[in-house]
Amino acid sequence: MNSVTAIHPAAASKFEVTCSSCNLRELCLPAGLCDEDLQRVENLVYARRRVKRGEALYQAGGEFSAVYAIRSGFFKTSLLDNDGREQVTGFFMNGELLGMDGIGGAYHGTAISLEDSEVCILPYALIEDVSRDIPALQRRLHAVLAREIARDHGIMMLLGSMRAEERLATFLLNLSKRFLRRGYSSTEFHLRMTRDEIGSHLGLKLETVSRLFSAFQKEGLIEVQQKHVRILDIAGLERVLAARR
Amino acid sequence: MNSVTAIHPAAASKFEVTCSSCNLRELCLPAGLCDEDLQRVENLVYARRRVKRGEALYQAGGEFSAVYAIRSGFFKTSLLDNDGREQVTGFFMNGELLGMDGIGGAYHGTAISLEDSEVCILPYALIEDVSRDIPALQRRLHAVLAREIARDHGIMMLLGSMRAEERLATFLLNLSKRFLRRGYSSTEFHLRMTRDEIGSHLGLKLETVSRLFSAFQKEGLIEVQQKHVRILDIAGLERVLAARR
DNA sequence: CGCAGGGTTGAGCGCTCTCAATATAAGTGG
DNA sequence: CCACTTATATTGAGAGCGCTCAACCCTGCG
Numbered sequence: 001m002n003s004v005t006a007i008h009p010a011a012a013s014k015f016e017v018t019c020s021s022c023n024l025r026e027l028c029l030p031a032g033l034c035d036e037d038l039q040r041v042e043n044l045v046y047a048r049r050r051v052k053r054g055e056a057l058y059q060a061g062g063e064f065s066a067v068y069a070i071r072s073g074f075f076k077t078s079l080l081d082n083d084g085r086e087q088v089t090g091f092f093m094n095g096e097l098l099g100m101d102g103i104g105g106a107y108h109g110t111a112i113s114l115e116d117s118e119v120c121i122l123p124y125a126l127i128e129d130v131s132r133d134i135p136a137l138q139r140r141l142h143a144v145l146a147r148e149i150a151r152d153h154g155i156m157m158l159l160g161s162m163r164a165e166e167r168l169a170t171f172l173l174n175l176s177k178r179f180l181r182r183g184y185s186s187t188e189f190h191l192r193m194t195r196d197e198i199g200s201h202l203g204l205k206l207e208t209v210s211r212l213f214s215a216f217q218k219e220g221l222i223e224v225q226q227k228h229v230r231i232l233d234i235a236g237l238e239r240v241l242a243a244r245r
Numbered sequence: 246m247n248s249v250t251a252i253h254p255a256a257a258s259k260f261e262v263t264c265s266s267c268n269l270r271e272l273c274l275p276a277g278l279c280d281e282d283l284q285r286v287e288n289l290v291y292a293r294r295r296v297k298r299g300e301a302l303y304q305a306g307g308e309f310s311a312v313y314a315i316r317s318g319f320f321k322t323s324l325l326d327n328d329g330r331e332q333v334t335g336f337f338m339n340g341e342l343l344g345m346d347g348i349g350g351a352y353h354g355t356a357i358s359l360e361d362s363e364v365c366i367l368p369y370a371l372i373e374d375v376s377r378d379i380p381a382l383q384r385r386l387h388a389v390l391a392r393e394i395a396r397d398h399g400i401m402m403l404l405g406s407m408r409a410e411e412r413l414a415t416f417l418l419n420l421s422k423r424f425l426r427r428g429y430s431s432t433e434f435h436l437r438m439t440r441d442e443i444g445s446h447l448g449l450k451l452e453t454v455s456r457l458f459s460a461f462q463k464e465g466l467i468e469v470q471q472k473h474v475r476i477l478d479i480a481g482l483e484r485v486l487a488a489r490r
Numbered sequence: 491c492g493c494a495g496g497g498t499t500g501a502g503c504g505c506t507c508t509c510a511a512t513a514t515a516a517g518t519g520g
Numbered sequence: 521c522c523a524c525t526t527a528t529a530t531t532g533a534g535a536g537c538g539c540t541c542a543a544c545c546c547t548g549c550g
Contacts, residue, residue: 079401079402081402081406087405087406089401100391100394101395101398102391103387103391104385104391105391108395108398109398128380128383128384131383132380135373135377138376138377141387144349145387145390145394146346146348146349146350146353148394149345149390149393149394149397152394152397152401153332153346153353154324156324156332156397156400156401156404157324157326159401159404159405159448160404160445160447164505164506194527194528195528195529195530196528200406201405203405204506204507206528206529207508207529207530207531210529210531211530211531213529214530226514226515226528226529227528227529241327408538409537409538439497440496441496450538450540451497452498452499452538452539455497458498459498459499471496471546472497
């Protein structure tokens, strides 16, 4: 199921034209681009690359050359500590951009595929050139970078001031929204990451994550069986967040 | 003491030329710009603005129009929760850039001055134009945004996987490095933020922060008296980090 | 001098971690 | 296809780190 269910009806047709080959919605969807510009954006896609489950798309410290748009699949990005401890900085799916932290030098983190995936390669040199010619794209690119910063700030808020159940509820609601945006079910999905990876991302130990899944299930908020999750009560999950004294 | 002690000898003279009026080192220092370009970069500085202690430079949700370079003073940036809880996302000083999270719409967080400060206003529209003409600046701008992302990832690592003492040690070492870079003492400085703000930034309660300061003092790592800090044993602080099992 | 904001310190609790055992699923090779 | 191995999840018991609540102290300022 790689076809995209567009959620911006007005932009749907244009999207089909420009991004049928690759999910560039992040870069071109909301911008008002003329057809000619759209063609140039499409040409940014230098090539595609398959990444098998467990393989790295790029490694921390590796020379930066391109940004990647995920065509299909699922990734985690992470940082490695001196002592080998991992901090998962994010999970990325279908249609999202990856590798922007490397701009201006070397990749800061590592991106690892959690299932067989395919990405579009957007060489930075090309982006530079095209965004110079197309102000709308330049603005768009900056906006994407800014949104990444805002996203990270949200996670900082989560890690800095939420309790364990709030973190997991936030995580599930976020995943749900993103699946919905992409035309998948927002209430039933398959987690591609392990409890350990979820824990690393949320600043919790894997046992805590597992316990919380069980607790949420007991409360009738979700149904879990290993990696399969069904959300039974979205409002209930939101109430977990609202219940902060 | 607003004069900047340049740390890149080669670029020092140029820096003096272009940035004497405002600390634009973030944007122009490492890039290979010709004199003419430097002039254009300097012209980015549309105006200056004084911000009194406690005042907001910009507010979350406010329309984005400019990025700010801190000429003198000290700021915190923070997010406000639905319930009014604050997460401090960073502290910014002399020569650093602020407000990039707003690019592409509205400011995502709030920036509040922790002492009487002065900033240079860099209107985004101008940056857009100039960076289109000067590839080096464009690359530089992207790099600044990417560095912000990398910085946030570092904080995520701190919040997600470090224990309280490691967090405070990291915080102190980071401040120390930044003061050094700007020509101030790296071992003795005045904290402009409260224990509560430090705690919010590090994901700790203010009492915990206070206790840790006392503990570090007892161990001979630092000397603290209220907001005045002297670092006695940098290597010792680094050992706090290394001692992660 | 008195007040207010910020900082320190103590006692006790509770959330999350640690350690450990068991269960379940997913591979792997014969 | 099945026995075996390995990765991943679940669950329990107990400990500890950081939080909560509370009292007190310090400093600057009207």
